[in-house]
Amino acid sequence: MAGAGHFGRGPAFHIPALAVIGVGLIGGSLALALKRRGRVGRVIGAGRSRASLEKALRLGAIDAIAAHPAEAAQAADLIFLSAPVGATAGLLEAIAPALDADKIATDAGSVKGGVCAAAQAVLGARAGRFVPGHPVAGKEHSGVGAASADLFQNHNAVITPLAHTDAGALETVRRMWRAVGARVITLPPELHDQVLALTSHLPHVLAYAMVDLFAASAAADAADRAAGPGLYGDMAAGGFYDFTRTASSDAEMWRDICLMNRAQILPHLAAFAGRLERLGQLIEQADGAALERLFAAARNTRTQVAERRPPAAPATST
Amino acid sequence: MAGAGHFGRGPAFHIPALAVIGVGLIGGSLALALKRRGRVGRVIGAGRSRASLEKALRLGAIDAIAAHPAEAAQAADLIFLSAPVGATAGLLEAIAPALDADKIATDAGSVKGGVCAAAQAVLGARAGRFVPGHPVAGKEHSGVGAASADLFQNHNAVITPLAHTDAGALETVRRMWRAVGARVITLPPELHDQVLALTSHLPHVLAYAMVDLFAASAAADAADRAAGPGLYGDMAAGGFYDFTRTASSDAEMWRDICLMNRAQILPHLAAFAGRLERLGQLIEQADGAALERLFAAARNTRTQVAERRPPAAPATST
Numbered sequence: 001m002a003g004a005g006h007f008g009r010g011p012a013f014h015i016p017a018l019a020v021i022g023v024g025l026i027g028g029s030l031a032l033a034l035k036r037r038g039r040v041g042r043v044i045g046a047g048r049s050r051a052s053l054e055k056a057l058r059l060g061a062i063d064a065i066a067a068h069p070a071e072a073a074q075a076a077d078l079i080f081l082s083a084p085v086g087a088t089a090g091l092l093e094a095i096a097p098a099l100d101a102d103k104i105a106t107d108a109g110s111v112k113g114g115v116c117a118a119a120q121a122v123l124g125a126r127a128g129r130f131v132p133g134h135p136v137a138g139k140e141h142s143g144v145g146a147a148s149a150d151l152f153q154n155h156n157a158v159i160t161p162l163a164h165t166d167a168g169a170l171e172t173v174r175r176m177w178r179a180v181g182a183r184v185i186t187l188p189p190e191l192h193d194q195v196l197a198l199t200s201h202l203p204h205v206l207a208y209a210m211v212d213l214f215a216a217s218a219a220a221d222a223a224d225r226a227a228g229p230g231l232y233g234d235m236a237a238g239g240f241y242d243f244t245r246t247a248s249s250d251a252e253m254w255r256d257i258c259l260m261n262r263a264q265i266l267p268h269l270a271a272f273a274g275r276l277e278r279l280g281q282l283i284e285q286a287d288g289a290a291l292e293r294l295f296a297a298a299r300n301t302r303t304q305v306a307e308r309r310p311p312a313a314p315a316t317s318t
Numbered sequence: 319m320a321g322a323g324h325f326g327r328g329p330a331f332h333i334p335a336l337a338v339i340g341v342g343l344i345g346g347s348l349a350l351a352l353k354r355r356g357r358v359g360r361v362i363g364a365g366r367s368r369a370s371l372e373k374a375l376r377l378g379a380i381d382a383i384a385a386h387p388a389e390a391a392q393a394a395d396l397i398f399l400s401a402p403v404g405a406t407a408g409l410l411e412a413i414a415p416a417l418d419a420d421k422i423a424t425d426a427g428s429v430k431g432g433v434c435a436a437a438q439a440v441l442g443a444r445a446g447r448f449v450p451g452h453p454v455a456g457k458e459h460s461g462v463g464a465a466s467a468d469l470f471q472n473h474n475a476v477i478t479p480l481a482h483t484d485a486g487a488l489e490t491v492r493r494m495w496r497a498v499g500a501r502v503i504t505l506p507p508e509l510h511d512q513v514l515a516l517t518s519h520l521p522h523v524l525a526y527a528m529v530d531l532f533a534a535s536a537a538a539d540a541a542d543r544a545a546g547p548g549l550y551g552d553m554a555a556g557g558f559y560d561f562t563r564t565a566s567s568d569a570e571m572w573r574d575i576c577l578m579n580r581a582q583i584l585p586h587l588a589a590f591a592g593r594l595e596r597l598g599q600l601i602e603q604a605d606g607a608a609l610e611r612l613f614a615a616a617r618n619t620r621t622q623v624a625e626r627r628p629p630a631a632p633a634t635s636t
Contacts, residue, residue, distance in 0.1 A: 212612060251614035252610060256606075295569035301533040
C-alpha cells in the first residue's frame with residue numbers, strides 16, 4: 001500500500017480515512033466538501049475542544065473523535081492539520097511517529113515559511129510525506145458551525161512544496177483540493193508569505209485597528225455625552241461593516257499569523273503607514289486634484305482585481 | 319399653496335413634482351423609490367452629464383430633463399441635490415431664485431457642516447426652506463445604472479436642521495425619507511461630521527490607501543519577476559475584496575468629502591495611525607497575549623455593531 005495508490009487513480013480519487021486535526025471552519029469545510037462529493041470514507045476528528053468535536057460529529061463533518069492527534073493520525077491515510085498555525089509544529093511532533101510511507105500529511109496554515117521550517121526540523125526524513133498548503137478561503141464566522149461544503153469552490157489552494165516533498169504525496173494533495181473545487185497554485189513558501197502579508201494579513205490588521213479605534217471613540221463619545229453607545233453604532237453603516245468584516249475573524253488564528261509572519265507583515269505595515277501619511281498630507285493641503293487622481297487609480301485597480309475574481313464564490317474572508 | 323399643504327397629509331404623502339439635481343446612484347434611487355411607492359408625480363432631472371440624464375430617462379428614474387438646475391428647481395415642489403458635495407454651494411446659488419415659500423430643497427451630501435454654512439451664506443432669508451440631509455446608504459457601484467428603489471430601506475437618513483429651518487419643510491423631508499423606508503435621525507451638523515468621519519470617511523480613506531499600496535506592490539513584483547500582475551491579483555481573495563469595497567466608490571465624490579470634512583477626518587486619521595503604530599509594535603515585540611486581547615475585543619465590538627444593524631439591508635457602502 002505504498003505511494004498514492006490507495007487514493008485511487010484518475011477520476012476515482014478517494015481518501016479511505018481522513019484525520020482532521022482542529023475541526024473548525026476550514027477543517028470542517030474540507031470534511032463536508034469531500035463527503036458531499038463522495039471522496040472520503042471515514043473522517044476522524046481531533047482537537048482541543050471536546051465540545052467542538054461533538055458539534056462536528058452532530059453536524060456530520062466527522063464520523064469519530066480521536067482521543068488525541070496521534071491516534072487520529074494512526075487511523076488515517078491522509079492527515080489534515082487545520083488548527084491555528086502556531087500549533088502546527090507541536091502537531092507535527094505529535095503525528096510524526098504515525099507518518100510512514102503509506103500516509104500523507106498536509107496543512108491549512110496561512111503562513112508557510114514557519115510551517116516548512118518546522119516540518120523539516122520536526123519530521124526529518126519523513127518531511128517528504130508532508131505537503132504544506134493554504135486554502136485561501138474563509139468566512140467572517142469561525143468554528144465548525146460555520147463550515148460549508150462549498151467553501152473552497154472556485155478559490156485558490158496554494159501548495160508550497162518542501163525541497164524533498166514526495167511527488168506522489170504532492171499529487172494526492174493537489175487532487176484533494178481540485179476534488180473540492182479549488183484551483184491549485186504552487187508557490188515557494190517565501191513568496192506565499194510575502195504576497196499574503198499584503199493581500200490578507202495587512203487588511204486584517206487594518207480592520208482590527210479600525211475597530212479598535214471605533215470602540216475607543218464610541219466609548220469616549222458615550223462618556224462625554226452620557227448618551228449610550230448608540231450613535232456611532234447607528235452610523236456604522238455598510239461601508240464600515242464591509243471594511244471591518246475581517247475583524248470578526250478568530251483572534252487566536254490571527255494572533256498566530258501575525259507572530260509567524262511578522263517579518264513579512266511589518267514592512268507592508270510600514271509601507272502602508274507611509275502611504276496613509278501621504279494621503280493625509282494631500283487632505284491637509286486640500287489637494288483635490290491629487291486626491292481625485294489617487295482615488296480614481298485605486299478604483300481602477302480594484303475593478304481589475306474584481307474582474308479577476310473567480311465566479312460564483314461564496315462570501316469569503318482570510 | 320403655502321407650507322407643506324401640497325405634499326399631502328397623513329398617509330397620503332405625495333410630491334407633485336420632484337427635481338433631482340445630479341441623477342446618480344443616490345438621486346436615481348430616491349426617484350425610483352418614490353415612484354415605486356406612488357409618492358411622486360413627475361421627476362425632473364438636471365446635471366452635468368447629458369448621457370447620464372438620458373440613461374436616467376431610459377431607466378424611468380426621471381420623466382424629463384431640464385436644461386439647467388434652475389429650470390428643474392422652477393418646475394418642482396421639492397428639490398433634491400445629489401451631486402458631489404463640493405458642488406452644493408454652487409447649486410444652492412443656482413436654485414436660490416426659485417426657492418420661494420412654496421418649495422422645499424434638501425440634499426444628500428455626506429458632509430453637513432460645510433453644506434449648512436453654504437446654505438446660510440447663499441440662501442439668506444430663504445435658508446429656512448432648505449433641509450440639510452444625508453441618507454447613509456450607498457453601493458460600491460455609482461451612477462444611475464446602479465440605482466435601486468430599495469437603496470434606503472432600513473437605512474438611516476440623517477437630517478441636520480439649520481437654526482431657522484422651517485418646521486413644515488423639515489417635516490416634509492422627514493416624511494419623504496420615511497416613505498422610502500429609511501429611519502430618520504436628527505443630529506447637529508458638527509456631530510454628524512465627527513461621527514461619519516470615523517464610521518465612513520476614515521474607512522474609505524484606508525481602503526483607498528490599501529489599494530494604492532497593493533497596486534504599487536503588485537507592479538513592483540511584476541517588474542521584479544517579469545511575471546505579469548497575476549499573483550497579487552490571484553491572492554487578493556475575499557478579505558481584500560471586502561476590505562477594499564469602498565475603494566470602488568466615486569473618486570470625485572470622495573475627493574469632495576475629504577476636502578469638506580478634513581477638519582474632522584484628519585484627527586481620526588492621526589488617531590488611527592497611532593493605533594496602527596501600537597499594533598505594529600505588538601507584532602514586532604511578538605506580544606501574542608496583547609495581540610489576542612486586542613483582536614478578541616475588536617471581534618466583540620464588531621459583533622455588537624453587527625447586531626445593531628438593520629435587518630434585510632441590501633448591499634451597501636458610504
